[in-house]
Amino acid sequence: MAMPKVREVRAYVVRGGGADYHDQAEQHWIDDHVATPMAYYPDYRDSRQKFGLNVLGTLVVEVEADDGTVGFATTTAGEPGAYIVEKHLARFVEGAPVTSIEKIWDQMYASTLYYGRKGIAVNCISAVDLAMYDLLGKIRQEPVYALLGGPVRDELVFYATGARPDIAEKLGFVGGKLPLQHGPAEGPEGLRANLDKLASMRERVSEDFFLSWDCWMSLDLDYATRLAQRSAEFGLRWIEEALPPDDYWGYAELRRRVPTGMWVTTGEHEWTRFGFRLLLEMGCADMIQPDVNWCGGITELARISALADAHGVPVIPHGSSVYSYHFVLTRRNSPFSEFLMMHPQATEVVPMFHPLLLDEPVPVGGRLRVPETPGFGVRLNPECALHRPYTH
Ligand SMILES: C[C@H](O)[C@H](O)CC(=O)C(=O)O
């Protein structure tokens, strides 16, 4: 049987959630005074949207085969991403057999090196790569996890990221990651407020439930060290993204400074095996957190994961809903998963990319059996308005 070829690539922008999960309405916990690198400037402390965190929006990439089957995937890249996909990347995809995923990845990466390597360009490569996996799964009538070699376990186990770890425990999650709210510019008072929050959450959860900090690149080495040391009495499991992502040397030093047993984690804002090679070889992290919608798609995540495994470092992908679930299910060195609580108060489980996807599975009791539906098993919600700003 001749393998279908890709007939058309289309790139759309959509607002209000999806892969750009920071693109939420006002009063959402995710925008409520979260510590960031911009918190040095008082005007940008109370809201990340004020400095443009959600300025891009979600990019949806569709790949249509000549038998009419359509695969799709999403990333954070908005209109600039739509331009890159339509005007540049589409040429490597259209006309290629639907099995040609590796060659397409290589051509997309090599041809964008002069402006890419990290950031939006690789986010776009990720979306095309994931859309190709979705398409191939649909054509072969298999879930993506089957294309990746099949499951190594029956179900996924989740920790929850959000403002209410106490509720997350009641919902069955195994741990909770709190957004750090105050950074170095808010001085000793801010540090005290951070520790008070951790202490009060520790009192509300059981001993077995782990707590971690998400610092979203906001700290310096000195503050991160003090935060880690003073969080130890509350049994902090890990300190995440404490430093700006380019400070590989700072991460390596932080790992030497944190109390025994506490993990330093990062990788959410890192791209490709080349970026992760630095993190791994420099000893920057006890666990890495690539985002499959950003780091280069499943093709690249498989390489990053193998590299991390050889270094004895577990891979717990950042967010990314079904795109992570299908991968994590197939890898022993990804023993649990993140679930981002997208409910505005983080008090209920709602689908991570809500409202963009239909059939998006969610953990029940903190666990999930990934459905066998072909591809990634999700559909675009026709009620979400897709805008196609460019064609080619
Ligand atoms: C809560 C964090 O600031 C961010 O919005 C999400 C994140 O970094 C994570 O899920 O990890």
Ligand SMILES: [Mg+2]
């Ligand atoms: Mg994070």
